[in-house]
Amino acid sequence: MRVQKRSPWLTGLGVVLTAMALWGAQARAEVSSDKPGSVVMWPKVIADGTRDTLITLTNTLNFTAYAHCEYVQALGLCSITGDFCDPQATVDGSPGICPAVAGNVCVDQWQTANFDVVLTRQQPTIWRVSTGRIYDPFLLTDGVCQDIPGVPLRQSCPGLFLIGQVPPAPDQPFRGELRCFQVASDGTPLPANGLKGEAVIETLPTTDLPVNTQISKYNSINVEGLDAPSIDGILRLNDIEYSACPEAVEVTHYAQGANVLDTPAGFTGCSGTGCPVNTEITLIPCRADFTNEVGARFATDIRYTNEFEQTLSVEPTFDCWANFDLRDLPFAPASLSGTTFQRTRLIPTGSGNCISGDTSLNGEENGPCADDADCGTGGVCGPVTGILAVVEEFYSSDASLAVPPTAPTGTAASNGYSVDFNRDNNLGRPGHCRGDLTEECTTDADCGTGLCRINTTVSCMSDATCAALDPTDFCDRCMNDEIATESGPIVIVQ
Amino acid sequence: MLSMKKVLLGVAALTGLVLSAPAQAETFSDTGAAVLVWPTIIVSEDYDTIVTMTNQAAVPSAAHCFYVNANNRCSNTGEVCEDSSECEDGGFFGACLPGWIEINFDVLLTRDQPLGWSAADGLSGSGLPCPGGIGSICSGNGGTRVPPVGEVPFVGELKCIQSDPITRLPFPCNDANPLNRCRNDLEGGATITGFNPNNGEIDPERYNAVGLRSAGQNNGDSLLVIGGPPAQAEYQPCSEVLVFNHMFDGAVDPVNPDNEFASTLSLVPCTENFLTQSVPRVTAQFLVYNEFEQRFSTSRLVNCLLTSDISNIDTTQSDRSIFSAAVAGTVAGQTRITGVGGGLIGNAVLFTFNDSLLAASGAGYNLNQFADRVDPDFISIP
Numbered sequence: 001m002r003v004q005k006r007s008p009w010l011t012g013l014g015v016v017l018t019a020m021a022l023w024g025a026q027a028r029a030e031v032s033s034d035k036p037g038s039v040v041m042w043p044k045v046i047a048d049g050t051r052d053t054l055i056t057l058t059n060t061l062n063f064t065a066y067a068h069c070e071y072v073q074a075l076g077l078c079s080i081t082g083d084f085c086d087p088q089a090t091v092d093g094s095p096g097i098c099p100a101v102a103g104n105v106c107v108d109q110w111q112t113a114n115f116d117v118v119l120t121r122q123q124p125t126i127w128r129v130s131t132g133r134i135y136d137p138f139l140l141t142d143g144v145c146q147d148i149p150g151v152p153l154r155q156s157c158p159g160l161f162l163i164g165q166v167p168p169a170p171d172q173p174f175r176g177e178l179r180c181f182q183v184a185s186d187g188t189p190l191p192a193n194g195l196k197g198e199a200v201i202e203t204l205p206t207t208d209l210p211v212n213t214q215i216s217k218y219n220s221i222n223v224e225g226l227d228a229p230s231i232d233g234i235l236r237l238n239d240i241e242y243s244a245c246p247e248a249v250e251v252t253h254y255a256q257g258a259n260v261l262d263t264p265a266g267f268t269g270c271s272g273t274g275c276p277v278n279t280e281i282t283l284i285p286c287r288a289d290f291t292n293e294v295g296a297r298f299a300t301d302i303r304y305t306n307e308f309e310q311t312l313s314v315e316p317t318f319d320c321w322a323n324f325d326l327r328d329l330p331f332a333p334a335s336l337s338g339t340t341f342q343r344t345r346l347i348p349t350g351s352g353n354c355i356s357g358d359t360s361l362n363g364e365e366n367g368p369c370a371d372d373a374d375c376g377t378g379g380v381c382g383p384v385t386g387i388l389a390v391v392e393e394f395y396s397s398d399a400s401l402a403v404p405p406t407a408p409t410g411t412a413a414s415n416g417y418s419v420d421f422n423r424d425n426n427l428g429r430p431g432h433c434r435g436d437l438t439e440e441c442t443t444d445a446d447c448g449t450g451l452c453r454i455n456t457t458v459s460c461m462s463d464a465t466c467a468a469l470d471p472t473d474f475c476d477r478c479m480n481d482e483i484a485t486e487s488g489p490i491v492i493v494q
Numbered sequence: 495m496l497s498m499k500k501v502l503l504g505v506a507a508l509t510g511l512v513l514s515a516p517a518q519a520e521t522f523s524d525t526g527a528a529v530l531v532w533p534t535i536i537v538s539e540d541y542d543t544i545v546t547m548t549n550q551a552a553v554p555s556a557a558h559c560f561y562v563n564a565n566n567r568c569s570n571t572g573e574v575c576e577d578s579s580e581c582e583d584g585g586f587f588g589a590c591l592p593g594w595i596e597i598n599f600d601v602l603l604t605r606d607q608p609l610g611w612s613a614a615d616g617l618s619g620s621g622l623p624c625p626g627g628i629g630s631i632c633s634g635n636g637g638t639r640v641p642p643v644g645e646v647p648f649v650g651e652l653k654c655i656q657s658d659p660i661t662r663l664p665f666p667c668n669d670a671n672p673l674n675r676c677r678n679d680l681e682g683g684a685t686i687t688g689f690n691p692n693n694g695e696i697d698p699e700r701y702n703a704v705g706l707r708s709a710g711q712n713n714g715d716s717l718l719v720i721g722g723p724p725a726q727a728e729y730q731p732c733s734e735v736l737v738f739n740h741m742f743d744g745a746v747d748p749v750n751p752d753n754e755f756a757s758t759l760s761l762v763p764c765t766e767n768f769l770t771q772s773v774p775r776v777t778a779q780f781l782v783y784n785e786f787e788q789r790f791s792t793s794r795l796v797n798c799l800l801t802s803d804i805s806n807i808d809t810t811q812s813d814r815s816i817f818s819a820a821v822a823g824t825v826a827g828q829t830r831i832t833g834v835g836g837g838l839i840g841n842a843v844l845f846t847f848n849d850s851l852l853a854a855s856g857a858g859y860n861l862n863q864f865a866d867r868v869d870p871d872f873i874s875i876p
């Protein structure tokens with residue numbers, strides 16, 4: 001992992017700026033979809049030819065905001081047929097399963113593409129994911145974006161767009177996530193909590209449905225900054241530098257395939273099919289390494305509780321990003337369970353994951369581990385990552401299920417809920433001590449002697465011990481989620 | 495002579511002081527809470543609202559809930575109206591006046607249970623998943639009786655308070671006592687579901703209920719103190735500013751250029767008196783920013799409940815509104831809403847629609863927030 005210690009004077013400046021910017025801020029913060037933050041995440045971003053996404057990003061502060069952003073392409077494609085798929089789908093005939101062709105397996109990916117954004121004070125901005133946005137100061141101010149022909153199609157919209165342009169999503173069809181990090185103009189992370197956003201996912205017109213107007217919308221999930229990062233390029237989500245991710249998340253939704261609960265007397269569009277509702281849940285790991293382009297692997301306990309107090313759970317492992325239909329999981333459909341609604345709780349599980357060393361041990365990048373030795377020479381076994389979620393429901397009707405369809409499938413999304421799983425009145429997940437991941441911690445003082453991140457066999461109590469051996473090294477004691485970012489000054493694209 | 499570094503540090507400190515951000519607000523739409531607010535409940539000929547309430551805890555929870563019927567009514571006929579032109583009676587026109595009718599009920603949730611109901615139909619008796627008794631595979635919902643909303647059409651609000659199922663008041667609690675800590679176990683959602691009888695389409699608009707979490711103490715009486723001095727606060731404060739991101743009305747949808755955007759905004763006061771059924775009045779001040787950093791402002795009285803197309807907040811001629819793309823000139827906008835005389839809670843729905851083909855789709859979403867209110871808000875319950 002590339003780590004650089006910044007100069008003490010620049011660090012001091014950053015600390016002063018941050019302390020002042022956070023003047024009066026509360027001691028405890030949460031990862032939230034309600035409040036602006038310094039790390040802004042859109043877990044579900046689609047530009048795959050069937051749907052497209054509008055991203056809005058807003059500066060809520062009275063000074064210019066800069067952001068580094070990263071698209072994460074996480075599309076799953078069947079290796080032979082090229083269909084969209086879900087690598088964790090296990091149920092025959094489910095939407096995520098590849099067609100039964102010899103050698104046709106689901107292959108997912110994790111590729112990133114970064115860009116910058118500049119927002120003037122209180123400025124909102126918007127771009128379409130498939131086209132990006134190019135600044136055109138001569139555009140009419142009539143609330144209409146103009147297409148710029150080409151491949152891929154580009155778009156300009158009225159309004160200041162000081163960064164010059166945002167690129168279209170890479171490698172379309174695109175399914176994945178977007179993250180933006182608030183920084184100073186020199187690229188230094190700035191925990192000023194000025195950014196918020198939304199995503200509008202729109203269904204595209206088709207030949208059968210030339211006027212296809214279904215949209216879903218959710219808020220970005222925002223991580224509040226509390227203190228300036230102490231290590232260049234690494235944002236530590238530990239409730240000290242940035243707020244910690246939740247211990248667990250959950251969503252309430254129609255049970256798999258349940259019929260819509262109520263239809264007005266004059267509506268006959270459900271008389272044939274009952275109007276079943278299907279659900280997709282999208283998960284992203286809090287941990288990510290954009291420096292080395294390594295996504296986090298995460299195992300999740302997916303625990304279902306229905307209206308009859310019946311509970312069932314499965315524990316799949318996901319790579320970097322997960323977007324699964326409930327039909328992909330071996331849960332009983334509503335037609336068997338008789339329930340209309342269900343709560344799905346998603347809990348990170350496992351002892352740890354290799355965050356450095358030989359991360360391909362067991363043939364798996366980011367493989368599971370119990371201690372550093374499991375990660376090979378120079379390996380570090382870090383705590384399992386926290387997760388974040390959004391949910392989207394799809395409302396079918398007789399018309400949308402007709403062949404060909406005469407109306408679109410209705411869609412609706414919302415943010416997941418954080419769960420205080422250990423009932424300690426703190427939504428943030430605790431850290432775990434280096435060398436003993438079974439030990440929970442809040443600060444370094446809760447752990448014993450630590451180990452250096454790079455010189456992994458050297459014991460330490462502070463960063464200075466490790467930095468004396470390698471200026472880019474630091475001491476790991478209480479570990480939590482980390483986002484390793486690509487640093488560098490903001491680049492205006494002409 | 496001062497070094498350059500000291501000068502820069504001084505400038506940074508001064509800049510920070512000027513630009514310092516206030517504390518983050520403390521209502522939540524994404525975690526369990528002790529009070530839930532659904533600002534928009536709609537039932538009409540073609541719309542119903544499906545309400546969900548879920549117990550985050552592994553022990554039973556109960557909630558005392560209040561529907562607030564905020565239909566406007568004609569002063570002469572008593573009929574539901576949107577404006578006075580609908581209040582004609584024998585050639586005379588009455589006024590269309592805002593109303594406020596409250597009905598309350600209880601919901602009992604078993605451990606970890608999700609529960610949902612149609613606002614039009616309610617939920618009780620054999621409709622309960624766990625009513626108990628012969629033939630019931632689980633028990634614990636007995637005592638739940640959700641009435642259907644009082645009339646159709648219905649525009650209103652729903653508020654639920656985690657409470658003792660016997661007294662129907664909040665549990666007395668104090669986080670200082672590990673055996674009697676305050677609970678934040680409820681989470682809620684709503685899906686306003688549109689049914690288009692012309693093409694058979696279902697259009698769902700889903701949002702999360704806004705939650706007020708406990709402040710760590712509660713005396714268990716009928717006056718709920720939201721924010722204010724820490725010694726008195728029973729629930730965390732409402733926000734000082736609601737941050738509402740939206741598309742300007744009439745802006746062309748960049749994805750489907752045949753469509754235009756429109757938005758509706760719903761606001762309810764944090765303070766409500768269910769005991770006397772007195773109508774709370776809060777003035778909402780709106781600061782609207784477009785993508786050129788230009789700022790517009792307006793204000794509007796929130797009389798119990800404000801649900802309005804955003805381009806009708808400041809005028810009846812929507813093309814002249816500061817929320818209109820024809821005036822703002824850009825697609826996206828940010829509106830900061832400050833309640834004067836009380837806190838506000840809200841949510842919004844974005845629509846993309848094709849006027850010529852009468853096709854529309856909506857998406858509900860929650861507002862962001864900024865800073866805590868200093869003064870307390872109060873909810874009085876019977």
